[in-house]
Amino acid sequence: MKLSLNWIKKYVDLPAGLTMEKLSYDLTMSTVEVEEATDLAESLSGLVVGRILTVEPHPDADKLRVCTVDTGDPAPSVIVCGGVNLAPAQLVAVAKPGAIVKWHGEGEPVEIKPAKLRGVMSFGMICASDEIGLGELFPATRHAEIMDLSAFDAKPGQPLAEALGLDDVILEIDNKSMTNRPDLWGHYGMARELAAIYNRELKPIEKMPLPDTDGGLDVVIEAPERCPRYCALVIKNIKNVPSPFELQSMLWRVGSRPINLPVDITNYLMFATGVPTHAFDRQHVGAAIRVRCARSGEKLELLDGTMLDLTPQDLVIANETKPMALAGIMGGKLDSILPETTDIILEIANFEALGIRKSSQRLDVRTEGSARWEKGIDPQRADDAVAMAVSMIKEAFPDSQIAGYVDKYPLPLENARVSVGLDFLRRRLGRELTAGEVTGILSRLGFAVEVGGGELLVTAPAWRSTGDISLPDDILEEVARLTGYENFDFTPPTVLLEKAVNQKEVRLERSLREYLAFRCNMQEIFTYPWVNDEFVRAAGVREEDMLALSTPPAPEEAHLRSSLVPGIMKAVSDNLRYFTDFRIFELTEVFFDRNYRSASRSSEDELLPEMARHLAGAFVGSDARGLYRAAKGVLAYMHRAAQMEPLSFAQVEKPAWGDERLWVNVTCGREVIGDLALLSPKSAKAAGVKRSLAVIFEIDVEKLSALPSRQNAFVHLPEYPLSDFDLSIIFDETVKWADVEAIARKADLVKDVKFLDEYRGRQVGCGKKSVSFRVWVGSDKGTLTSEQIETVSKQLVKKIGRKFGGDVRGA
Incomplete structure (x- = not known):
């Protein structure tokens, strides 16, 4: 927000000799962040x-x-x-x-x-x-x-x-630093703050006499919870002419484009008091103004030409027949100031912050007015805006007439009241304070203070009573910032050295990331918690089982993820534009709607989604079985690096996105905790995965069991050397290597078994595969002879053949 120093000086006399560097520093340290101070005279x-x-x-x-x-x-x-x-x-x-x-x-x-x-x-x-x-x-x-x-x-x-009267300084204020201070969104509010900082007197806005007639205008507030107050001035004999240069200059300095005198007066009132105002052509209003929620199907063309389709969630200013303005956001094109306008109705109202923010976001209409209303402006400030409006109208149009005034105030504001103890302030601020000192500081800010023993009953002014002041800590902040943070003595914090805590779950997550990144050569990715519907459908996830966002970032990204697979699919599709072979993984939260009530909720009616950590990854390349074996190997050896219970594999239920040929469920103990599969052609096409294959896995990290420490056991090195031999056996396609390995390991004298390769082709026949593996054999009693090794080999082949019907290749 831009502020004119000359404009501020209309309301407060700042200390003599105050430099811009000092003012910027004091304002930043006590209230808001001054990003820049521009001297217009210097720029010219x-x-x-x-x-x-x-x-x-x-x-x-x-x-x-x-x-x-x-x-x-x-x-x-x-x-x-x-x-x-x-x-x-x-x-x-x-x-x-x-x-x-x-x-x-x-x-x-x-x-x-x-x-x-x-x-x-x-x-x-x-x-x-x-x-x-x-x-x-x-x-x-x-x-x-x-x-x-x-x-x-x-x-x-x-x-x-x-x-040109441009010997002025423009202060650029960071809007984020004043989000919770609606009283500062105007020059008068900022002047009030500077008056408190420098203990100067704030000049009051002169009250002007108002007519005791309504000028033939009726105002009805049908939604008082959305519009606590509505004031209307009926003004006759104005002209749609250019503004005097001084008024144009004041608006230009704060970033507003001059339009015409009636409209420029409304903008001036907003930048001066912080209250957005609007003027309607009197002839278009008729006998009544209705502040109501829009009706389904109603339309409204705004001043900038935007045509809106209104809903009952939108608050409008209407006459007896149609909406004339989107309340608090922008006026209508047909009913505002027109070239032939001579009589106007000046709206000085108050609107509820949340409703304005929702309409502004939903309709994608952002204005200076909506930016102020959504901060929570107090309704009492309308009195200042009315007084200033009457004064400006009479000065700008000497022949004009204030023909009527209507003030509907169905929900008067209750000033915030907070009780705070002196001991609380002393303890938290780390210095001695008397009741008189605290009262003096708060009085400069417009607070009323009643002292009773060691307790202070503080009543906030109207401009600080819309949510800004509600807790003893808020009073603490006011005292601290007006005292000056630099005026507090440094108190070193108390540091207690305690034993390190072994957090197995935290260590497990870090170990998983390091294992995948450093030892498995995988790249970690980070995706948004919302997912594109295109990839949700590609993964076979039902949208009705996902949490819907009330204000999604895009229409096609309306749900929070319940699985990491859609996000991994999107990452694969995006990266295939640049690479053909890569490995990626992500470890983060997924969200479920299971009516889960958080144990840490702040109120009984607070309903939070259930969150769980999942781990997903993708191996992308051209060799489906090679990718599948690599991914399965990563999961099979994960327990060694991450210090957890080992994972196993079984075919229980194929994931919706998995290929019929290569898939398996990941289990821990007897519970299925994830899936590993080649991405099916149907899902790959839907996700835009082209010219490469992808093997994807996803596991539920919450179901992994972290071990307190590694369980190492001492094993003697073999006293006699081991011998090894290779076997290639032809099996049916349905035979699994895990079953073959289990049988081989149980054979006499067999010490270890390792898979080598698979072959499919004309030499082994249709529906068959040749599996090659290496076997290590040995004895604790002596070195095996070639005859003993041959015997073990034949017995092993015979045992496997009885179980799976395998034939030795080349026999």
């Missing part, structure tokens, strides 16, 4: 008022003129200019040598220097408004039009900032 340095004495054609350029200009120096300056509206006796803005301007309002700023233009020396520049940053305040009506200042009472050589 080197620019003066000049009076054109003569205008002559340039001897060598048809579009240039040679001017002699009185710039306050002893001798006139010769300036070559291409302006189309140059005339003798005209007052203009002159950039003297050394000034900084933008040529034709474009490009980087340049310094003006004496230069020869087509053979004629020029000692300065006669400026157009956009060349010196004043294009919005002095809009040009044609190309190459210079800035005409003849209407101003200025003298040649006078600094331009002084002549």
Whole structure:
């Protein structure tokens, strides 16, 4: 938000000698963050008022003129200019040598220097408004039009900032730092704050007499919970004319574009008091104003031409037949100030913050008014806005008449009251404070204080009673910031050194991430908690089982994830634009709607979703079985690195996104905790996964059992050497390696078994596969002879053959 220091000084006399650096520092340390302070006079340095004495054609350029200009120096300056509206006796803005301007309002700023233009020396520049940053305040009506200042009472050589009344400082305030301070969203509120900081007197807004008639206007508030107060001034005999330069200048300085005098007055009231106001054409309103919720099917065209389809959630200002404005956000195009308007109804109302915020977000209409209402402006402030409005109307339109005034206030504001103990303040602030000191500080801020023993009953003013002040800690903050945080003595914190706590669950999560990233060469990704419906459908997740967002970031991202698989699919699809082989994983929360009541809820009726940590990953490449074996190996050896119970595998129920050929469920103990599968062609097509294959896994981390420590056991090295041999056995496609391995390990003298490879092709027949594996054998009694090794091999083949019907390949 932009603030004009001159505007603030209308309401408070700041200390003499106060520098902008000091003011910015004090305001930042006590109240809000001042991002920047811009001195307008400094930005117009080197620019003066000049009076054109003569205008002559340039001897060598048809579009240039040679001017002699009185710039306050002893001798006139010769300036070559291409302006189309140059005339003798005209007052203009002159950039003297050394000034900084933008040529034709474009490009980087340049310094003006004496230069020869087509053979004629020029000692300065006669400026157009956009060349010196004043294009919005002095809009040009044609190309190459210079800035005409003849209407101003200025003298040649006078600094331009002084002549235009722009010797002002603009403070840029960070909006986030004042989100909870609706009283500061106006110059009068900020002046009140500065008056408290520097212990100065705030000038009151003069109250003006109001008529005791309603001017033939009836106001009905049908939704008082959405509109606690509505004031309307009926004003006759106004004109839709341009505003005086001073008013235009005030609005321009704070970033608002001047429009016309009636509209500029409403904007001035908003920037002055913080209360957004709006003016309706009296002839379009009729006999009554209705503040009501919109009806289904109603439409409204806004001032900017946007056509809205309204719903009952939207609050509107209506006459007897139709909506005229979207309450607190923007007026309607057909019923606001028009070129022929002579009588108006000036709305000075108060609207509930949450309703304005929801309508503004849903309809995607953001305005200066909605930005203020959604902060929670107090209804009492309407009195200041009404008084200032009457004063400005009478000054701007001397022939106008305040023909009526209506003030409906069905829900009066109750001032916030907080009880706080002196001991509480002393203990939390770390310094001694008397009741008198606390009362003095709070009184400067407009608080009323009743002292009873060691307790203070604090009543907040209306402008601080809309949610800002509600707790003893809020009073503590007010005392601390007005005392000055830099004035508190440093108290070192108490540090207690305790034993480290072994958090198995935290360690498990970190170990999983390190294992996958460092040892498995996988890249960790981070995705949004909401998921695109396209990938939800591709994963076969039912939308009705997911949590819906009340205000989704996009229409197609309306649900919170209940599985990480859709997000992993999207990541695979996105990364396939750049890579063909990669490995990714994500460990984060998923959300379920199971009417789960959190044990840490702050109220009995608070309903929170159930959250659980899941781990998902994808192996992407061209070899389906190689990817599947790699992913399965990562999960099978995970327990060694992460210090947890080992995982096992079984086929119980195929995941919706899995391929019929390669899938398995992941189990821990006897419970299924996840899935591992090749992404099916149908799901891959729906997710946009092309030209590569993907094997995906997902497990429920909450079901993993972390072990307190590794259980190491000492085992002697074999006393006699082991021998190994390889076998290749042909099986049916349905035979699983895990079953073959289990049988082989139980054979006599077998010490270890390791899978080597699989083969499918014409040599083994249709529906068959050749499995190659290595077997290590040995004895604790001596070295095995070749005959003993041969015997073990034959017995093993026979045992496997009886169980699975396998034949030794090549036998």
